[in-house]
Each structure stands twice: as structure tokens, then as C-alpha cells.
Amino acid sequence: MTGVVYDDAYLTHGDPHHPENAERLRAAVGHLKATGLWDQLKHVPARPATLEEILWVHSEDYVEELELICRRGGGNLDVDTRATSETYEVALLAAGGCLAATEAILAGEVDNALCLVRPPGHHALPGQGMGFCFLNNVALAAELALRRGHRDQVSIVDWDVHHGNGTQDIFFDRGDVQYLSIHQGALYPGTGSVDEVGIDAGAGKTINIMLPPGAHDGHYIEAFEELVIPLIRAFEAEMIFVSCGFDGHANDPLARMCLTNTGYYAMTRMLTDLAAQQCQGRLLIVLEGGYDLDAMERGTEAVCRALMRLEPPEPEHVPFAIHQSVTRQVDEWLQRNIELHRERLGV
Ligand SMILES: [Zn+2]
Incomplete structure (x- = not known):
């Protein structure tokens, strides 16, 4: 059984003219309803995360500051991350939605789940919101599994097209969380080189696969x-x-990767099957970025179908030609990533 978390309150944060706006979620949910998948999912109610939970990964100073900014009517955390008066409460409900879904999985009520939440979280550092993110939803969910689910180690895969610097930072010295990110190089926030591998107990537990623009489904599938x-x-x-961003999609206006629904289905299906073999199915997908509404719809459907072990969706075609020299360059980068990590980690 696949669960879903969604709450209409997620639509109330932010500005309609910002790329990270409510229409993204409206599109994803509307499409799941139109395809009939929505009614086949078990709906897990969101709850607000408690302050105690938020402090698992964030500093008290930062959380107090965020609450104060919102209580005063909003303000900018950085040039493109603006809190509105609703943001603090909505961010608590987004993080708490991911916690509720994790609890449902750990309790065996669902095998896996999809969290259609916003604001997103993977850029949020312990003491600083940035990159459209305020609280690190996926990091909090991982903490819950370790602390209350009594799990010894968990993995976080991040295929948002941007590097999840917040999540990496939170777990950089930790041996109990493996962080694997595949992202476009020379893009916001600038971190995520293959040399960032973790420190102390976390050494070798951070794995960054950085690819140049133009990577397509086949490259991502090979990396997986x-x-x-x-x-x-x-x-x-x-x-x-x-950390599931749909901004690696070929249509996305903020990045230049070339994924389609075929790639999103394949990546999710591989993880669903691995989770079934290794983790009694336990897999949680948390929405991050994705700024083309059509890509949001198709990507969400693909991920959902893979979680439910349904047939893949009708393939889409990349709406432009990818030059052979670009594909060759991505091939070379990918091979270098594979060799480097294999040498280092002995897999
Ligand atoms: Zn992103």
C-alpha cells in the first residue's frame, strides 16, 4: 500500500509570482486526481512538527528568528527565499507531514509514501533557510526513523537537480545517514563536488554525483x-x-538536465524494489523542487506508479534534440564519477 501526504494549507505559503508557488502542488495533485491514482492511495493526515522535533536538525536561534519574521508579516531570508506571515506554520506542517508519513511506514500502515509538501527543504541548513527552503523536511523524517523507529542506518537519495547542501551539511559527520546526491554541476548552490565525502564517522557516507547539463534518463539510470x-x-x-525534485526534467526553466517521466519512473522503481528486498518496503519520497507544471504532473504520476508497482506511464519525448557532443561529455563525466567512487568505496 502506498500512502500520500497532502494538505490544502501547503498552498498558503509564498508568492504566486515566485517560481516555487502553490500552482506546482495544485498541478501535481490535480493530475493524480485526473488519472484516478489519487483514490488508490492511502491518505495520511499531516500534523505540525513539534519544536522538539525541529530542533533535531535546526538551531533554536534560527527557529525563533523564522517564527518572529513570520509573526511580523514576513521577510527575506536571502535574495530569493521569502517568508510570508503563513510560512512558519506551513513549514511546520510540511515537515510534520513527512514525519507523519514516516510514522505510518514504520507502523506498517503503508509500505511506502509520497509527501506532496511545500515549502521544500533540502537547502535548509541547521541555522539558515535558503534556496526556497525553511525547514529540512527529509532530514527530519530521517531523524525520526533513527530516533523513534529505532533504525540503525538510513539512506537519503537526492535527485533534485540542485545539490542538497542543507541535508549534506546536517549529516556530514554522521555514520548513520548515507547521503547520495545526483545533480547538475555549476548550478545553485555551488556545493556537491565529488570530493565532498563526509568527515569523521561520516567519511564515505556522502556521495556526490555531479553531472554537466544535458544528462538524460539513460545517464541517471546508469548512475543508479x-x-x-x-x-x-x-x-x-x-x-x-x-529528496525528489522534478527540476531535472527536460522542460524545467531553472536547470538544463533532460529527464523525462521514464527516468523518474525507473529511479523510483529501482528504489521501490530495493526497499522491498532490504527494508520491508520502507521508502519515503519527499517533494523538493520542480518549476514546470507539466513536468510536475508527469513526474508525480511516474513516481506514484512506480511506488504502487504499476506499469510505467506512456513515455514522453524530450522536446528538443540533444547534441551528440553533449551526450558524450555527460558520458565521460559519469564514467569519471563511477570510477572515483568505486575506487574510494570499493563497490
Ligand atoms: Zn531544485
Whole structure:
């Protein structure tokens, strides 16, 4: 059984003219309803995260500051991250929605779940919101599995097109959380090089796969087959989390990767199957970015179908030609990533 978390309150944060706006979620949910998938999902009610939970990964000073900014009517955390008066409460409900879904999975009420939440979270650092993110939803969900679910180690896969610097930072020195990110290089926020591998107990637990613009479904699938899946298996993760951005889609206006619904289905399906073999199914997908509404619809449907182990969706075609030299360059980068990580980690 696949669960879903969604709450109309997620539509109330932010500005309609900002790329990270409520229409993104309206599109995703509307499309799941139109395809009939919505009624086949178990709806897990969201709850607000408690302050105690938020402080698992964020500093008290930052949380107080965020609450104060919102109580005063809103304000900017950085040039493109603006809190409105609703943001604090909505961010608590987004984080808490991911916690509720994790609880439902740990209790065996659902095998896996999709959290259609906003604001997103993977750029949020312990003491600073940035990049449209305020509270780190996926990091909090992983903490819940470790602390209350009594799991020894969990993996977080991040296929948002941007590097999840917040999540990496939170777990950089931790041996109990493996963080694997595949992202476009030379893009916001500028972190995520292959040399960032974790420190102390976390050494070797951060794995960054950075690719140049133009990577397509085949590249992502190869990265999964050669690195992501074998590394999660070797780590013996007891639950798998995904920071799922749809901004790696070919249509996305903020980045230049070339994923389609075929890639999103394949990546989710590989993780669903791995979770079934290794983690009694426990897999949580948390929405991050994605700024083209059509891509949001198709991507969400693909992920949902894979979680439910339904047939893949009708394939889309990339709406432009990818030059051979671009594909060759991505191939070379990917091979270098694979060799480097294999040498380092012995997989
Ligand atoms: Zn992103």
C-alpha cells in the first residue's frame, strides 16, 4: 500500500509570482486526481512538527528568528527565499507531514509514501533557510526513523537537480545517514563536488554525483545501477528517503538536465524494489523542487506508479534534440564519477 501526504494549507505559503508557488502542488495533485491514482492511495493526515522535533536538525536561534519574521508579516531570508506571515506554520506542517508519513511506514500502515509538501527543504541548513527552503523536511523524517523507529542506518537519495547542501551539511559527520546526491554541476548552490565525502564517522557516507547539463534518463539510470543502488545495498540501509525534485526534467526553466517521466519512473522503481528486498518496503519520497507544471504532473504520476508497482506511464519525448557532443561529455563525466567512487568505496 502506498500512502500520500497532502494538505490544502501547503498552498498558503509564498508568492504566486515566485517560481516555487502553490500552482506546482495544485498541478501535481490535480493530475493524480485526473488519472484516478489519487483514490488508490492511502491518505495520511499531516500534523505540525513539534519544536522538539525541529530542533533535531535546526538551531533554536534560527527557529525563533523564522517564527518572529513570520509573526511580523514576513521577510527575506536571502535574495530569493521569502517568508510570508503563513510560512512558519506551513513549514511546520510540511515537515510534520513527512514525519507523519514516516510514522505510518514504520507502523506498517503503508509500505511506502509520497509527501506532496511545500515549502521544500533540502537547502535548509541547521541555522539558515535558503534556496526556497525553511525547514529540512527529509532530514527530519530521517531523524525520526533513527530516533523513534529505532533504525540503525538510513539512506537519503537526492535527485533534485540542485545539490542538497542543507541535508549534506546536517549529516556530514554522521555514520548513520548515507547521503547520495545526483545533480547538475555549476548550478545553485555551488556545493556537491565529488570530493565532498563526509568527515569523521561520516567519511564515505556522502556521495556526490555531479553531472554537466544535458544528462538524460539513460545517464541517471546508469548512475543508479552502477552507484546508487549498490551503495545503499552495501550500507545496509533500513529505510530509504528521497529528496525528489522534478527540476531535472527536460522542460524545467531553472536547470538544463533532460529527464523525462521514464527516468523518474525507473529511479523510483529501482528504489521501490530495493526497499522491498532490504527494508520491508520502507521508502519515503519527499517533494523538493520542480518549476514546470507539466513536468510536475508527469513526474508525480511516474513516481506514484512506480511506488504502487504499476506499469510505467506512456513515455514522453524530450522536446528538443540533444547534441551528440553533449551526450558524450555527460558520458565521460559519469564514467569519471563511477570510477572515483568505486575506487574510494570499493563497490
Ligand atoms: Zn531544485
